[in-house]
Amino acid sequence: MLESDDSNVIAYQDEVHFQLSTTITRKWALKGSAPKVKSHPGRQEASYSGYIIPSSGRLITTKPEWFNYETVIQSLRDFMRQMPDDGRRICLVVDNAPWHKKAIRLIQTEAREEYGDIRRRVELVPLPPYSPDLNPIEQVWRKTRKEVTHNRYFSNISELTKSLDDYFEGYNVANEELSSLCSFKYKN
Numbered sequence: 319m320l321e322s323d324d325s326n327v328i329a330y331q332d333e334v335h336f337q338l339s340t341t342i343t344r345k346w347a348l349k350g351s352a353p354k355v356k357s358h359p360g361r362q363e364a365s366y367s368g369y370i371i372p373s374s375g376r377l378i379t380t381k382p383e384w385f386n387y388e389t390v391i392q393s394l395r396d397f398m399r400q401m402p403d404d405g406r407r408i409c410l411v412v413d414n415a416p417w418h419k420k421a422i423r424l425i426q427t428e429a430r431e432e433y434g435d436i437r438r439r440v441e442l443v444p445l446p447p448y449s450p451d452l453n454p455i456e457q458v459w460r461k462t463r464k465e466v467t468h469n470r471y472f473s474n475i476s477e478l479t480k481s482l483d484d485y486f487e488g489y490n491v492a493n494e495e496l497s498s499l500c501s502f503k504y505k506n
Contacts, residue, residue, distance in 0.1 A: 326407045329371045330500070331397075332455045333385050333415070336467055338362040338478055343468040356471040364479045366486075367393040369410070370455045375497030377458060377489035381479075387420035394421070394436050401439075408440045414447050454500035458489075461499065 340357035347353045365385070369378040380396045382389035394410075401408060412418040422442045425433040445452055466485050472478040489496055 324406070326409050327371060327401075328373065328409050328411070329369050329397075330411045330453050330455045331367065331369050331393075332413060332450075332453055332459070333365065333367045333382075334459045335363040335365050336463070336478060336482060338364075338472055338475055340471055341463065341468050343464075345469055355469055362475045364475060364482055366482070368455050368458060368486075369397050370458055370496065370500050372454055372497060372500040374492035375489070375494060375500065376492050377486060377496055379486045379490075385415070385417055387417045387424065390417050390421045391425070391433065391436070394440060398436070398439055403439070409443055410440050411443045411445060411453065413445050413450060413453060418442070418444065457499050458496065462486075 338360065339362075340355050342355055345353065365382055367380045367382055367385075367389070370376070371378075378397055378400050380393040382393055398408075412422075422444065424430050425436050425440075426442060429437065450456055462482070462485060466481055467478070470481075472481065
C-alpha cells in the first residue's frame with residue numbers, strides 16, 4: 319500500500335448513490351414474526367463523491383448531481399480547497415470509471431492548461447481493473463449504509479440527505495475509527 323510521508327499524502331476517491339427506497343438487511347425479530355419496514359416508491363437517490371485519507375481517517379465529501387468527467391474535476395477542486403496547501407503532493411487513487419479515465423487523460427496525459435491547478439497538487443493514480451476491494455473508501459460506504467440507511471425509512475430525499483450529511487460531518491476531522499477501518503495491515 320502507498321504510505322503518506324513528509325512529501326505526499328495518499329487519498330482514495332469514489333462515488334456512491336444512496337437510494338431513497340429502503341434497503342432491508344438482517345435484524346433481530348421474534349421467531350415467526352414478519353417485521354415490516356416502510357419503503358419509498360421510486361428511484362430517487364443522493365449522490366456523493368468521497369475522499370478518504372487513511373493516515374488520518376479524515377473523510378471529505380462533495381455532492382455532485384451526477385457523475386461525469388466535469389463533475390469529477392469540480393469535485394477534485396472542492397476537495398483541494400478543503401486540504402491544507404502545505405506543499406505536500408496528493409496522490410489520489412481512483413477506480414476505472416469512464417469519467418475518471420477521461421479526467422486522467424485531460425489533466426495528466428494531455429496536460430491541458432485549464433487543469434494546471436489540479437496537476438500542480440494532485441497525481442491521479444488508477445486502481446487495477448476490477449479491483450474495487452483495494453479502495454478503502456468502499457469500507458466507508460459499507461459502514462454508512464449499515465449505520466445510516468439500512469432498515470430505515472426516509473420520507474423524502476431531503477431527509478435522507480440530511481441524515482447522510484450529519485453522519486459525514488462527524489468524519490470530516492481526523493479520527494482513529496476511519497483510519498483503522500481504511501488501513502491495510504499486512505504481515506510479512
